[in-house]
Amino acid sequence: MNPFVLWFHKIGSPPTFYRIAGAFVPWLFGIAIALGAVALYGGLVVAPRDYQQGDAYRIIFVHVPCAWMGLFAYGFMALNAFIALVWRIKLSEILAMASAPIGAAFTFITLVTGSLWGKPMWGTWWTWDARLTSELVLLFLYLGVIGLYHAIEDRRQAARAASFLALIGIVNVPIVHFSVNWWNTLHQAQTVRLLGPSKISGDMLWPLLTMTLATHIWFFASLLARSRVGLLELEGGKDWAREVALADVPGNKMARARG
Amino acid sequence: MFPETKWRAHVADFFAMGGYGAYLWPSYAVFVVVLAIDALATSLRRRRVLTELRGKLKRREAREMTP
Numbered sequence: 001m002n003p004f005v006l007w008f009h010k011i012g013s014p015p016t017f018y019r020i021a022g023a024f025v026p027w028l029f030g031i032a033i034a035l036g037a038v039a040l041y042g043g044l045v046v047a048p049r050d051y052q053q054g055d056a057y058r059i060i061f062v063h064v065p066c067a068w069m070g071l072f073a074y075g076f077m078a079l080n081a082f083i084a085l086v087w088r089i090k091l092s093e094i095l096a097m098a099s100a101p102i103g104a105a106f107t108f109i110t111l112v113t114g115s116l117w118g119k120p121m122w123g124t125w126w127t128w129d130a131r132l133t134s135e136l137v138l139l140f141l142y143l144g145v146i147g148l149y150h151a152i153e154d155r156r157q158a159a160r161a162a163s164f165l166a167l168i169g170i171v172n173v174p175i176v177h178f179s180v181n182w183w184n185t186l187h188q189a190q191t192v193r194l195l196g197p198s199k200i201s202g203d204m205l206w207p208l209l210t211m212t213l214a215t216h217i218w219f220f221a222s223l224l225a226r227s228r229v230g231l232l233e234l235e236g237g238k239d240w241a242r243e244v245a246l247a248d249v250p251g252n253k254m255a256r257a258r259g
Numbered sequence: 260m261f262p263e264t265k266w267r268a269h270v271a272d273f274f275a276m277g278g279y280g281a282y283l284w285p286s287y288a289v290f291v292v293v294l295a296i297d298a299l300a301t302s303l304r305r306r307r308v309l310t311e312l313r314g315k316l317k318r319r320e321a322r323e324m325t326p
Contacts, residue, residue, distance in 0.1 A: 029298065040287070045273075055277035062290040105297045113286040120282050222297055229305045236312050245312035 012091045014231045015240035021224040028221030035214035042207030050204075056120050060191075060204075063113040065211040066106045069219055070138055071173055073103030076219075077145070078170045081163030091227075093159035094234065096166060097149050098226035102219055104142035111135060122186050130183035134176040141169035155234055 010016055043061030050057035080096035083089055114132070115125045126132065145162045152158035175182075180189050191199045200208070235241045276283045 044287075049277065054279060056279040056282060058276070058279075058283055059286045062286055066290065101300075102297060105293050109290050109293050112289045116282045116286045116289075120279055218294060222301065225298070225301045225305075229301060229308055232305070232312065233308050236308075236315065241312065242316060245309050245316065248309055 012089060014090065014235050017091060018228050018231055018244070021228050025221055025225045028217050028224065032214050032218035032221055035210055035217065039207045039211035039214055042210060047204045047207055053121060056117065059113055059117040061207050061211050063110060063117060064208060065215045066109040066113065068212060069215045070103055070107035070110050071176060073099050073106060073219060074138065074173055077103060077166050081166040084163045085160060093156065093163065094227045094230040095223065096163050097159055098223050098230055100142050100145045102222045104139060104146065107135065107139045107142060111139060127186055129185040129187065130179035131185050131187035134172060134179050137172050138176055141172060
């Protein structure tokens, strides 16, 4: 085997992944919270008032990063679902299933903050236009994946069935993204672009990008934490899981630090 | 104006958010609370899984001890 494949197998083995992920999780959560706090300060205090929307536009600093994360998490879930279905890698099943609730959380935040933004700007909490409806479909897809995963007794069979659903649902991702261009909607068009100039001033842009980075790091922190628990549950009968369970006795701080 | 009242007016102004405070603060609250639940749910589940695992091990040990 070439060294890369060997490395991949080593990282992908549950006990190794459990140990390495455990070292990363607190740091990732810490960095995400610190960056998020900086971004909140930038968005709420430093960024100037919008000439059209007044202070209401400041919802953008939580709404847009969460909307991006909803799509990013779906892409990540679908990629791992594909790997899980084709190569039957256990870790990919776990990663795909762990990203579903995080993606659902971000999509839920997007819908609620969007509604709270829509009321003062459009005069309505909700409208069945393309962007809003496809975003709601995204939430239902996440809930469908989570529901299907928990409806089947055998964990690995459940993961494969839910992965299949996740793969089918990927068609909705470009629909969400391009809905503001393809249909006439109440939702405003894209303000920030990866290619070409953004239609936003610099002191509004940096808090938005900082929050985007913070939510990405949060996603991976939560993903690793959830995957660790998923692996423990799946491999409960194996020696390494037994060792973790016996080392991690509540009240035994030394053991917990090692685990 | 005393500096303290000035400061208080400044804070009140910040929380009013130009009249949009009623929409703005709930959005930020939802963002923080939902993500906090995301992290908390995982740590609770981790604790539950470990407790179950220890219980299973203890039961197996008890079974092996009895002839």
